[in-house]
Amino acid sequence: MGICSSPSSSFESSNNGKTWIIHGIVVGVAVTAAVVAHAYLNRFNKIRTRVIGIIPARFASSRFPGKPLVLIHGKPMIQRTWERAKLAATLDHVVVATDDEKIADCCRQFGADVIMTSESCQNGTERCNEALQKLGKKYDVVVNIQGDEPLIEPEIIDGVVKALQADPDAVFSTAVTSLNPEDAHDPNRVKCVVDNRGYAIYFSRGLIPFNKSGKINQQFPYLLHLGIQSYDAKFLKIYPYLQPTPLQLEEDLEQLKVLENGYKMKVVKVDHEAHGVDTPEDVQKIESLMLERNLA
Numbered sequence: 001m002g003i004c005s006s007p008s009s010s011f012e013s014s015n016n017g018k019t020w021i022i023h024g025i026v027v028g029v030a031v032t033a034a035v036v037a038h039a040y041l042n043r044f045n046k047i048r049t050r051v052i053g054i055i056p057a058r059f060a061s062s063r064f065p066g067k068p069l070v071l072i073h074g075k076p077m078i079q080r081t082w083e084r085a086k087l088a089a090t091l092d093h094v095v096v097a098t099d100d101e102k103i104a105d106c107c108r109q110f111g112a113d114v115i116m117t118s119e120s121c122q123n124g125t126e127r128c129n130e131a132l133q134k135l136g137k138k139y140d141v142v143v144n145i146q147g148d149e150p151l152i153e154p155e156i157i158d159g160v161v162k163a164l165q166a167d168p169d170a171v172f173s174t175a176v177t178s179l180n181p182e183d184a185h186d187p188n189r190v191k192c193v194v195d196n197r198g199y200a201i202y203f204s205r206g207l208i209p210f211n212k213s214g215k216i217n218q219q220f221p222y223l224l225h226l227g228i229q230s231y232d233a234k235f236l237k238i239y240p241y242l243q244p245t246p247l248q249l250e251e252d253l254e255q256l257k258v259l260e261n262g263y264k265m266k267v268v269k270v271d272h273e274a275h276g277v278d279t280p281e282d283v284q285k286i287e288s289l290m291l292e293r294n295l296a
Ligand SMILES: *[C@@H]1O[C@H](CO)[C@@H](O)[C@H](O)[C@H]1NC(C)=O
Pocket: 211, 212, 213, 215, 216, 217, 218, 219
């Protein structure tokens, strides 16, 4: 072609330049978007790496005063719960949150870290929230471990934590297990229904779903809600202060307020026989069960 380039080739080359500039911009935008998206996703993942388990415990209880300290095969119930929680691999730290000096002393004796919370805490979530504020360190996930489930499996705690860590959409996670047919109409046994991605749709003290025969359908896999729950730490800061909602008030189920406000809750299904201790009579039941299973 020599030194004389034709107008067309010069046009071509300038067009090429433009193409390259546009290409460069497109690649630049794509790279920037990828970096931003990665940072964004990482932010969620990173935010949810530091996990604390809190066992809220209060002495006063109308049905069972001093419940956390009741001996189960010679060990205080709160110690049994704490020992189980300590085995959970996902927890960086486990603390007992209480308003009671006797409980605090007992826990310090067996080696637990204790956070004193005020007597004005109305319930476990409020106590967890106050404990979180009082802890010097930052945490991303808070697991509320009920002190009255001394046989809680560490794997259940881990399952609930991992569900929340894997799902940036959810601010809350909890566990369910198969409902025993004899508990179908017990209002103290809370039932749950979930969608096909494992998000909670609803919780009820009544049997859900309802079969039009009016009877329990022996074929349906009904779900029983277990008390354990974990929260995104930022969500826990606002959770106790969200206004009570109509369904929450009607069912007397705090977690409904999460759903009624449009937040997502992840539900993990686990194999677990619930052995909550609600009354002094339950202590004997759990002791004989532990003997049966060589857990004493
Ligand atoms: C209701 O329960 C019965 C069994 O008791 C079952 O056969 C039926 O499919 C269930 N659902 C409806 C809509 O009837």
